Amino acid sequence: MTSVQQLPRAPTPVRPLSMNGAIASEMDLDLDRRSRSPIAPGIKTSSGLQRGDTRTAIIIYGPGQEKIVPVFADVLGKPSRLADSFQGVTSAEQELVLGISAESAKFDIASRDRDAVVAINAHCVSLGMPPDTYLSTQCDYEFLYTEAPFFRRDLSRFISFTLGQLDHHETLMSKPRTYFISTTFPDVRAALPNIDILTVGADAVELRVDLLQEPLGDGTFAKIPSLSYVGEQVMLLRQRTELPIIFTTRCTRENGRFPMDNPNLYYEYLYRAIQWGVEYIDVELWLPEHIRQKLYEQRGSSHIMSAFHDFSGTFKWPSVQAQSIFLESRKYADIVKMIAIINDHNENFELEYFRSKIHSEYPDSPPLSAVNMGETGQFSRTLNKVFTPVTHPLLPIIAAPGQMSIAEINAALSLLGQLPKKNIYGISSPSSRISTPYAPFYEKCFNELGLPHQFAVVERQSKGSTAVEAWCNQKSFGGAYLSPPVSFSSLMHNSTFFARLNNGAGPFLTDAARMIGMIDTIVVHPSPTSTPTSAPSSIPSSPQRNSESPYGTPSRSPHGLPPNSSLVFDNASWRGILSTLTRDLAPSAYSGRTAVVLAANSDDAAPTMYALKALRIGKVYTVGFKTPLVLARGLHVEPFNSLENLQRARMVGEEASPFVIISALAPEKSNIVGMLVRVFGGTRGSSTQIRKVFLDLTDGPRKGDLSTVAEHNGFTAYGVADTTAFTTVETLRLLVGQNVPYSFVRLANGPGMF
Numbered sequence: 001m002t003s004v005q006q007l008p009r010a011p012t013p014v015r016p017l018s019m020n021g022a023i024a025s026e027m028d029l030d031l032d033r034r035s036r037s038p039i040a041p042g043i044k045t046s047s048g049l050q051r052g053d054t055r056t057a058i059i060i061y062g063p064g065q066e067k068i069v070p071v072f073a074d075v076l077g078k079p080s081r082l083a084d085s086f087q088g089v090t091s092a093e094q095e096l097v098l099g100i101s102a103e104s105a106k107f108d109i110a111s112r113d114r115d116a117v118v119a120i121n122a123h124c125v126s127l128g129m130p131p132d133t134y135l136s137t138q139c140d141y142e143f144l145y146t147e148a149p150f151f152r153r154d155l156s157r158f159i160s161f162t163l164g165q166l167d168h169h170e171t172l173m174s175k176p177r178t179y180f181i182s183t184t185f186p187d188v189r190a191a192l193p194n195i196d197i198l199t200v201g202a203d204a205v206e207l208r209v210d211l212l213q214e215p216l217g218d219g220t221f222a223k224i225p226s227l228s229y230v231g232e233q234v235m236l237l238r239q240r241t242e243l244p245i246i247f248t249t250r251c252t253r254e255n256g257r258f259p260m261d262n263p264n265l266y267y268e269y270l271y272r273a274i275q276w277g278v279e280y281i282d283v284e285l286w287l288p289e290h291i292r293q294k295l296y297e298q299r300g301s302s303h304i305m306s307a308f309h310d311f312s313g314t315f316k317w318p319s320v321q322a323q324s325i326f327l328e329s330r331k332y333a334d335i336v337k338m339i340a341i342i343n344d345h346n347e348n349f350e351l352e353y354f355r356s357k358i359h360s361e362y363p364d365s366p367p368l369s370a371v372n373m374g375e376t377g378q379f380s381r382t383l384n385k386v387f388t389p390v391t392h393p394l395l396p397i398i399a400a401p402g403q404m405s406i407a408e409i410n411a412a413l414s415l416l417g418q419l420p421k422k423n424i425y426g427i428s429s430p431s432s433r434i435s436t437p438y439a440p441f442y443e444k445c446f447n448e449l450g451l452p453h454q455f456a457v458v459e460r461q462s463k464g465s466t467a468v469e470a471w472c473n474q475k476s477f478g479g480a481y482l483s484p485p486v487s488f489s490s491l492m493h494n495s496t497f498f499a500r501l502n503n504g505a506g507p508f509l510t511d512a513a514r515m516i517g518m519i520d521t522i523v524v525h526p527s528p529t530s531t532p533t534s535a536p537s538s539i540p541s542s543p544q545r546n547s548e549s550p551y552g553t554p555s556r557s558p559h560g561l562p563p564n565s566s567l568v569f570d571n572a573s574w575r576g577i578l579s580t581l582t583r584d585l586a587p588s589a590y591s592g593r594t595a596v597v598l599a600a601n602s603d604d605a606a607p608t609m610y611a612l613k614a615l616r617i618g619k620v621y622t623v624g625f626k627t628p629l630v631l632a633r634g635l636h637v638e639p640f641n642s643l644e645n646l647q648r649a650r651m652v653g654e655e656a657s658p659f660v661i662i663s664a665l666a667p668e669k670s671n672i673v674g675m676l677v678r679v680f681g682g683t684r685g686s687s688t689q690i691r692k693v694f695l696d697l698t699d700g701p702r703k704g705d706l707s708t709v710a711e712h713n714g715f716t717a718y719g720v721a722d723t724t725a726f727t728t729v730e731t732l733r734l735l736v737g738q739n740v741p742y743s744f745v746r747l748a749n750g751p752g753m754f
């Protein structure tokens with residue numbers, strides 16, 4: 001059989017955290033480094049997980065708020081204790097989270113050993129704003145919180161990001177297109193009820209800080225919103241969206257409201273945004289170099305987006321000035337943004353020429369996001385691929401002249417033949433088809449995003465190899481998810497069609513798919529030279545067989561998959577599991593811990609095992625399946641095959657006792673799962689109140705409610721609805737390249753889907 005090409009996993013190395021001199025460990029996930037094979041353009045399979053900052057985390061808490069310290073510790077998976085001062089914290093305490101009261105912290109926070117400790121000022125806004133200004137200035141990071149309702153999730157996101165354990169930047173930058181929505185609300189509270197719909201398709205949300213209007217109580221508004229007001233706004237927004245935030249203080253000369261007389265004010269706001277753990281910081285190019293440099297050096301885990309706007313109407317893309325602006329911008333940037341008003345449509349082509357010149361002359365530069373403003377410039381907004389700023393009909397005003405919505409951009413691309421209409425399938429088995437009404441959901445998403453594609457749930461015809469390939473070997477095939485997943489070997493078994501792809505090299509296989517061995521997503525990748533076709537297509541009622549040569553010669557068939565397309569086999573389920581497990585806990589909470597995985601066979605268990613590996617779990621007890629060698633490598637796996645080893649697992653200390661239980665067993669076996677949940681539940685003898693984690697990957701009628709049993713036994717319980725929604729987010733990203741927020745998936749489907 002022809003060989004299968006593998007996509008290398010490309011983990012994101014965490015850069016040394018320069019904030020206050022701390023150095024992050026640059027270790028990445030060693031899921032599997034054996035293979036290095038051809039890369040399909042634009043595909044990243046990195047988990048985005050890192051060990052991150054290993055300094056001792058010291059949490060500064062306000063009066064009566066010491067209870068926040070063990071919560072930080074739980075989220076990080078460490079024990080905690082209270083301390084009196086920063087002095088004397090030794091590296092032996094690295095495995096602890098320490099708490100110091102705000103009052104004590106003031107004495108020696110400034111003289112702390114910055115290589116050994118990271119100081120996080122935790123302030124409950126219900127106690128009043130602002131936090132102690134001295135502590136705000138001195139700390140490394142500041143966590144503003146309310147105790148309900150999103151507190152835990154918000155904390156997990158904040159700490160995973162600021163300590164460098166989770167970063168989506170690399171993954172975002174490898175997407176074919178990224179968008180951010182410029183919110184223009186005077187108060188983000190107005191956006192919150194609609195945030196799910198507003199952010200469909202967006203990869204980040206911009207907070208236009210300069211457009212915020214802080215009421216002064218006398219009917220007027222502050223000239224500049226105070227840091228206190230802005231901090232609360234950031235907190236509120238972050239509590240309601242999982243998307244990265246872009247923090248923008250746009251100046252008056254560049255269509256904003258932030259005054260330009262005091263550049264230090266920008267430093268003050270932008271540095272505070274870094275301390276708040278905002279993912280992207282917009283730094284305008286006109287700011288003095290020492291400020292831009294300082295922010296870049298102190299950016300910690302945040303990414304700097306250099307911003308240049310020219311409203312003069314005289315800016316020329318082919319000029320020396322344009323090039324030198326780019327060169328100056330890239331000095332202190334992770335993304336360079338250049339935006340100008342133009343007068344003539346041809347200047348859009350000049351921008352495209354500029355873009356390609358920059359790509360070829362400075363290939364190692366940060367990504368360039370460049371568009372033109374005004375109606376004349378709209379064409380460039382359809383061509384820009386990196387963080388295109390977009391608006392939405394629900395926003396009060398557009399943030400800049402000529403801004404378009406994602407639906408408008410997609411409609412334009414479609415008209416121009418750049419976004420050909422495709423057939424996208426949910427390929428199901430007869431049983432799963434009935435239970436999963438996905439079609440209306442996908443249609444809703446395509447509608448919302450202005451995508452021309454058609455979606456249909458179709459059934460795999462038989463168990464034979466042709467069951468799936470027949471749907472893929474079509475001219476307008478645009479990708480598919482497979483529910484339930486199909487093993488790689490059965491997809492390839494006797495399949496001449498799949499085997500002949502890529503000039504006989506076979507389909508691309510992501511690292512996850514190769515190791516898991518189960519395929520749930522098939523992505524179409526056009527070769528870079530292929531020209532999109534806009535031929536109308538329709539969804540056939542049954543797989544279209546190629547009459548001349550069934551499945552054998554796609555390159556010669558006018559109806560089959562175009563010869564210059566390749567297919568990528570992927571697995572999205574493991575990401576759904578990973579996202580569920582890290583929703584309320586930082587990745588480090590799982591590191592070195594013990595898990596129990598229950599499944600009827602190794603195919604069902606594989607995505608879970610892969611996710612646990614990504615989380616650096618220490619040991620896995622397995623029930624009901626044999627772990628494939630490739631997944632067992634680097635993991636300590638022990639099957640529970642007798643009462644003795646179950647007993648032994650019970651007798652170990654709390655530290656080594658199972659922390660997470662994941663079941664993929666069918667509902668009729670729920671008594672076994674329930675038994676293990678009871679056996680390993682509770683926080684017996686533990687000094688902390690750490691809640692363990694239970695994830696049930698199945699649904700359907702069963703005796704008793706496992707989640708309730710788990711909750712009663714000291715677990716936080718997650719169900720298949722959580723995992724399916726996260727997996728759907730990933731599937732949409734893979735199939736149509738668009739980000740649809742988890743909360744939108746949950747909202748749009750209502751309770752019915754899961």
Ligand SMILES: O=C1C[C@@](O)(C(=O)O)C[C@@H](O)[C@@H]1O
Binds near residue numbers: 250309337339400
């Ligand atoms: O930099 C930009 C781009 C923008 O000016 C636009 O042209 O869409 C809109 C701003 O909100 C954003 O900060």
